[in-house]
Structures are given as structure tokens and as C-alpha cells.
Amino acid sequence: MRSRPKQNNTTPAPVLGIVGRVLIATGGLPFPAIEVQHEHLAAMHPSAGVSAAYGEYLARISGCISCHGAGLSGGHLQGAPSDPPAQNLTPAGDVGRWTFAQFTSTIRTGTRPDGTHINSFMPWPDFAQMSTAELHAIWLYLKSVPPRPTGHG
């Protein structure tokens, strides 16, 4: 941020209509950002490296857990279009049968080993910018979580 030229733009205040206010007041809108356990993140501070611990940290700050669930078992996303559901990333899902090379290639190209494309609701073009070491850490973390049936956390 410090490397960017100074700008004098004023940011307009956010405007929320009555329906939005009612939904927030009644808990009808999901706000995963405020559900992030910041204390947990602060407590983690693992050293950067190719480890499951660093992979868990990356999976949390990159939002994998917000969309694929705390236990990574996927399922339908709250507040998102009903299709496609987020896939099961635990060893019980398809990813559990992929090699690390197939996982890396899928994240980098948006195309699975079987040739099908990943919907752009999954922000793979952003994750494609991760280094091989970062993807390897996430991969180790995915391998370390207990297998769960899809949609079970």
C-alpha cells in the first residue's frame, strides 16, 4: 500500500436499504468475515514453510474454510447461489484421490484432472498466484484433516 501513489478520493459512506438492515438485524445475512476466529488466527502465527500448520493458516486467511466449511467437507454455501456446492476437500472427497501435481494444476488452470472446469465462484484465478510452497502447505493440511462426508462441517 505504501508503494502506491497518493490519491485524494473520498469514499462514499455505505448505503444499506431497509431490507438489508432487517436481514442483518435478524441474522438473515451471513457475514463469514465476522465469524472468523481472529483470536485463533493470532494464536496460530506459524512460521512460513511447507507444513500442515502453515497450510491451515493459509486456508483460514484465504477463505478456503469460509466456503468449504470448518471441517472442509463442503456442501451448499449459506447465502450463495444454490449451485455449485463447494466440494469436499477432506480425504473423503475427490481431492483425496488426486496427486499434489493434479491439485496444483487444478488450482492453477481451473481445470480438474477429469477435464471439467471449476466454476469461477471458486476464486481459483487468485489462488493460482500462490507459490508452489504455499500450495504444498495447503495440500499437507488437506491431507491432515479427518475424512468427513460432504456437508458435515
Ligand code: HEC
Ligand atoms: C468463495 C468461496 C470459495 C472459496 C474462498 C474457496 N473455494 Fe474452493 N470451491 C468453491 C466452490 C463453490 C467449488 C465448486 C466449483 C464447481 O463445482 O465448479 C470449489 C471447488 C474447489 C476445488 C475442486 C474440488 C473438486 O473435488 O472438484 C478445490 C480443489 C478447491 N475448491 C480448493 C480450494 C482451496 C484450496 C481454497 C482456499 C485456498 C478454496 N477452494 C477457497 C468455493 C470456494
